[in-house]
Amino acid sequence: MEWLIQILNSVQYGLLLFLVASGLTLIFGIMGVINLAHGSFYMIGAYLAFSLAELTGSLWTALPLGIVLAFALGLVLEILLISRLYRRDHLYQVLLTFGLILVFEEMRSILVGDDVHGVAIPALLDASLPLTENLSYPVYRLFISAVCLVLAALMYFTIQKTRLGMMVRAGASNAEMTQALGINIRWIHALVFAAGVALAVFAGMIAAPVSSVFPGMGNQVLIICFVIVVIGGIGSLKGALIASLLIGFVDTFGKVLLPELAGVAVYLLMAIVLLFRPAGLYGRP
Amino acid sequence: MSSPEALLLTTGLSRSFGGLVAVDSVSLQLEPATIHAVIGPNGAGKSTLVNLLAGEIKPSSGSIRLRGEDITGWKPDRIARRGVARTFQHTNVFPDFTVFENCRLAAQSRNVHLMRWLKPAESYREWNDAARSAMAMADLGGRAGVPAHSLSHGERRALEIAMSLATAPALFLLDEPLAGMGAEESTRIVALLKRLSADHSILLIEHDMDAVFALADRLTVMVNGAVLASGSPGAIRANAEVQAAYLGADVPMTAL
Amino acid sequence: MADPERPRRSTASHRVVTWWLVLGILALAIFPAIAEKFYLQLITKIMILSIFALSLDLLVGYAGLVSLGHAAFFGVAAYALALAAPASDAPNLWLTLPLALAASAVIALVIRALVIRTAGVYFIMVTLAFAQMVYYFFHDTRLAGGSDGIYVNTRPSLEIGSIDLAQDLHFYYLVLAVLAGVFIFLGIILRSPFGRALQGIKANEQRMRALGFPTLRYKLAAFVLAGTLAGLAGYLAAAKEGYVNPELLAWHQSGMVLMMLILGGMGTLFGAVIGAFSYVLLQEWFSNLTKHWQLLMGSFIVLAVLVLPRGLAGLGQSIALRRRSSASSDDVEP
Numbered sequence: 001m002e003w004l005i006q007i008l009n010s011v012q013y014g015l016l017l018f019l020v021a022s023g024l025t026l027i028f029g030i031m032g033v034i035n036l037a038h039g040s041f042y043m044i045g046a047y048l049a050f051s052l053a054e055l056t057g058s059l060w061t062a063l064p065l066g067i068v069l070a071f072a073l074g075l076v077l078e079i080l081l082i083s084r085l086y087r088r089d090h091l092y093q094v095l096l097t098f099g100l101i102l103v104f105e106e107m108r109s110i111l112v113g114d115d116v117h118g119v120a121i122p123a124l125l126d127a128s129l130p131l132t133e134n135l136s137y138p139v140y141r142l143f144i145s146a147v148c149l150v151l152a153a154l155m156y157f158t159i160q161k162t163r164l165g166m167m168v169r170a171g172a173s174n175a176e177m178t179q180a181l182g183i184n185i186r187w188i189h190a191l192v193f194a195a196g197v198a199l200a201v202f203a204g205m206i207a208a209p210v211s212s213v214f215p216g217m218g219n220q221v222l223i224i225c226f227v228i229v230v231i232g233g234i235g236s237l238k239g240a241l242i243a244s245l246l247i248g249f250v251d252t253f254g255k256v257l258l259p260e261l262a263g264v265a266v267y268l269l270m271a272i273v274l275l276f277r278p279a280g281l282y283g284r285p
Numbered sequence: 286m287s288s289p290e291a292l293l294l295t296t297g298l299s300r301s302f303g304g305l306v307a308v309d310s311v312s313l314q315l316e317p318a319t320i321h322a323v324i325g326p327n328g329a330g331k332s333t334l335v336n337l338l339a340g341e342i343k344p345s346s347g348s349i350r351l352r353g354e355d356i357t358g359w360k361p362d363r364i365a366r367r368g369v370a371r372t373f374q375h376t377n378v379f380p381d382f383t384v385f386e387n388c389r390l391a392a393q394s395r396n397v398h399l400m401r402w403l404k405p406a407e408s409y410r411e412w413n414d415a416a417r418s419a420m421a422m423a424d425l426g427g428r429a430g431v432p433a434h435s436l437s438h439g440e441r442r443a444l445e446i447a448m449s450l451a452t453a454p455a456l457f458l459l460d461e462p463l464a465g466m467g468a469e470e471s472t473r474i475v476a477l478l479k480r481l482s483a484d485h486s487i488l489l490i491e492h493d494m495d496a497v498f499a500l501a502d503r504l505t506v507m508v509n510g511a512v513l514a515s516g517s518p519g520a521i522r523a524n525a526e527v528q529a530a531y532l533g534a535d536v537p538m539t540a541l
Numbered sequence: 542m543a544d545p546e547r548p549r550r551s552t553a554s555h556r557v558v559t560w561w562l563v564l565g566i567l568a569l570a571i572f573p574a575i576a577e578k579f580y581l582q583l584i585t586k587i588m589i590l591s592i593f594a595l596s597l598d599l600l601v602g603y604a605g606l607v608s609l610g611h612a613a614f615f616g617v618a619a620y621a622l623a624l625a626a627p628a629s630d631a632p633n634l635w636l637t638l639p640l641a642l643a644a645s646a647v648i649a650l651v652i653r654a655l656v657i658r659t660a661g662v663y664f665i666m667v668t669l670a671f672a673q674m675v676y677y678f679f680h681d682t683r684l685a686g687g688s689d690g691i692y693v694n695t696r697p698s699l700e701i702g703s704i705d706l707a708q709d710l711h712f713y714y715l716v717l718a719v720l721a722g723v724f725i726f727l728g729i730i731l732r733s734p735f736g737r738a739l740q741g742i743k744a745n746e747q748r749m750r751a752l753g754f755p756t757l758r759y760k761l762a763a764f765v766l767a768g769t770l771a772g773l774a775g776y777l778a779a780a781k782e783g784y785v786n787p788e789l790l791a792w793h794q795s796g797m798v799l800m801m802l803i804l805g806g807m808g809t810l811f812g813a814v815i816g817a818f819s820y821v822l823l824q825e826w827f828s829n830l831t832k833h834w835q836l837l838m839g840s841f842i843v844l845a846v847l848v849l850p851r852g853l854a855g856l857g858q859s860i861a862l863r864r865r866s867s868a869s870s871d872d873v874e875p
Contacts, residue, residue: 028662032662034665034666036796081843084847090607090662090665091601091607091799091803091807092803094607094609094665094796094799095799095800095803095842095845095846096842096843096846098796098800098842099839099840099841099846102836102838102839102842103840103843105835105839106835106836106839107836109833110836219792223670223673223792226666226670227666227670229666230663230666230667234662234663260681260682261681261682262681263677263678263680264674264678267670267671267673267677270667270670271655271674278659279663341751360750360755361750362750362751362752362753362754362755362756363755365751365753370751370752373751377745377748379741379748380744381744382741386737389737390737390741390752391752393734393737393738394749394752394754395753397738397753397754397755399735399758399759399762400735401733401735402729402730402735402736403729403730404733404734405732405733406732406734406737448752452752452753
């Protein structure tokens with residue numbers, strides 16, 4: 001039964017990572033931008049959850065507020081900075097977004113401080129599901145998994161079935177043609193970027209009650225998400241989902257079975273995948 | 286069917302992308318010191334054929350032999366070092382390097398020792414000599430110190446051939462060397478190819494039929510990835526199927 | 542007889558570079574005579590980072606491989622010194638330095654072998670991830686003090702005459718000599734057939750392959766060489782500070798050295814050195830202004846990318862160009 005708990009934890013962690021990694025891979029796949037600051041959005045989300053929950057008294061009011069703020073932040077960043085990177089070398093994308101990380105981290109330090117915080121689980125979900133006589137599983141973690149699954153399904157539906165999704169896919173394969181069809185590619189880019197930011201911020205917010213809120217959390221998630229994108233194949237949502245779950249399992253079980261090497265395990269997985277599939281599981285070589 | 290003196294021989298060479306067959310069971314034979322032109326309407330698979338022969342893409346099936354040696358599936362650099370030099374449909378030179386440096390670098394490729402780290406690149410005489418004679422052959426001797434990006438279009442195409450020549454190849458694969466050229470520039474390149482064919486084989490892909498019929502010793506016509514006909518220029522000119530294919534594809538074959 | 546193939550400009554600019562190099566070495570050589578102890582140590586640190594930046598310049602500026610994991614090689618060599626150093630005696634430089642360089646070279650070889658077919662943005666992510674793997678290896682295992690790091694109690698000894706590297710002044714001159722050596726070594730390599738091939742690969746890899754160059758092998762050699770030189774810088778850094786911890790190979794370090802290259806302008810050896818000097822001096826200045834210096838540094842980086850596409854060196858060039866063009870237009874005026 002303890003295994004069941006680890007499995008549930010793996011799935012929950014993997015799905016949470018998918019929310020962050022999907023934005024990263026979409027932004028790269030559609031705009032060709034490598035965004036190092038993407039992990040910062042996750043960090044911002046966690047700190048937003050902490051501050052807004054204190055301010056409003058409940059995570060339930062904090063969540064929608066945070067998403068709106070995140071979307072606005074994404075739009076502003078895209079219009080002011082990111083859109084200037086589309087035609088430039090990856091090197092400059094790396095640097096500008098690296099600079100953004102420093103700005104975000106220091107802003108966080110000025111506004112909220114460098115302390116580690118915790119966020120209370122909302123009362124409604126603060127319960128445990130009994131599995132056996134002495135083992136139980138927190139309902140809030142199940143809630144995270146469920147929400148992430150719903151969002152993943154929504155994402156799939158939007159991209160595969162809606163007009164907006166069609167425009168996004170067309171924009172990814174041929175920006176000039178889309179432009180010629182009269183679709184305003186500028187707005188699609190801004191929208192995709194803002195959606196990616198909102199997803200990462202949302203992930204940080206709902207994760208806050210189960211993982212503490214701490215300064216370096218953004219970078220930790222960013223690098224794991226790079227590993228996910230590399231394993232899944234750049235630009236592939238399906239690959240990102242499968243890789244996220246793989247990472248969730250390897251990391252969770254690594255910590256249980258080989259605690260000394262847990263930090264290294266996910267990178268070993270990446271090395272193995274690269275040996276056999278240099279372009280990732282679903283990447284175009 | 287294969288004669289012992291064949292320089293390059295392909296047997297049943299095919300390549301498909303997804304469901305589309307770009308090159309369909311092509312069997313070709315190139316003799317030494319001849320110009321073999323491959324013609325056909327756009328989309329006939331000519332460029333894919335060059336990419337297959339140069340190792341840029343791998344065949345789905347079939348084989349390629351160079352002087353009797355099976356080179357199917359080899360990497361482009363290995364094929365190049367065996368004496369196959371190719372040019373690209375779109376001009377592909379090093380724009381920031383001088384004409385001389387473009388050719389010198391090409392000559393350097395004949396001897397790819399990784400550990401040559403100490404002597405300056407210009408101090409290797411054989412590469413300088415190879416570069417100079419290639420430039421002279423391509424009428425670029427007077428432009429040696431000019432950066433490639435300030436050459437005219439025609440000069441850049443000539444430079445590309447000079448770079449190939451500096452690698453001392455046995456076989457050139459030339460993908461539309463006359464594309465986008467004026468009449469005067471074309472004449473220069475045609476003369477250059479004529480000079481080269483004295484001691485090299487050339488596989489020539491070209492749309493300019495005047496040039497093709499002025500140069501080619503043999504012609505192969507491709508349509509929809511497959512070989513329609515192959516033979517001497519005279520035989521091809523008289524071939525009814527070729528006439529039909531060209532008329533059907535709406536490409537006037539003025540030289541016929 | 543003048544060689545028509547060799548443009549006169551390149552030999553002339555070669556002479557200018559040599560003069561600047563001599564001038565720069567002289568300035569750094571007489572610097573200790575006028576400087577306080579604090580500045581001596583600061584310039585030592587900057588020179589070490591210059592070596593680090595030069596090593597990355599070979600990769601990014603000349604071979605066109607953008608790595609975001611270069612700190613791994615820097616850190617591995619630093620750890621190699623720390624682990625190889627005896628508890629109380631001074632480690633012998635002639636034994637520990639080759640060991641440290643070999644460690645960096647081997648790690649570079651292994652990482653490059655794993656990512657041999659990746660390029661572009663993939664390469665950026667994968668180098669970052671593998672560097673992070675090395676980071677976690679030192680961070681999580683007790684091999685070398687975990688996240689606390691370990692001390693190098695005594696500076697390495699050179700075993701030549703009365704040179705005593707424990708004295709900051711002697712160490713300063715060692716670092717200066719190594720920096721000059723690396724600079725000249727890279728200058729020679731870049732003019733060699735190997736260096737020319739790398740520059741060709743950066744400009745157009747497909748064309749190089751079609752000419753017959755086994756480009757992957759060239760890139761592997763460049764990667765290992767750059768990793769080894771980064772290791773040289775890491776070794777010196779560990780010797781200078783007497784202390785190593787996982788932060789030496791954290792990815793901030795890799796980002797910082799890339800930023801140095803951009804500041805100075807990649808693809809010129811002077812650019813790497815100028816970049817290291819400007820970055821560290823800027824950091825000193827910002828951190829004197831405020832505790833939150835990273836905010837200033839981050840904003841500066843963002844602005845630099847937006848308005849200085851070719852680095853400080855590029856800025857210098859365009860100012861010089863503007864001066865020249867305005868000067869020549871003055872000539873036209875009666």
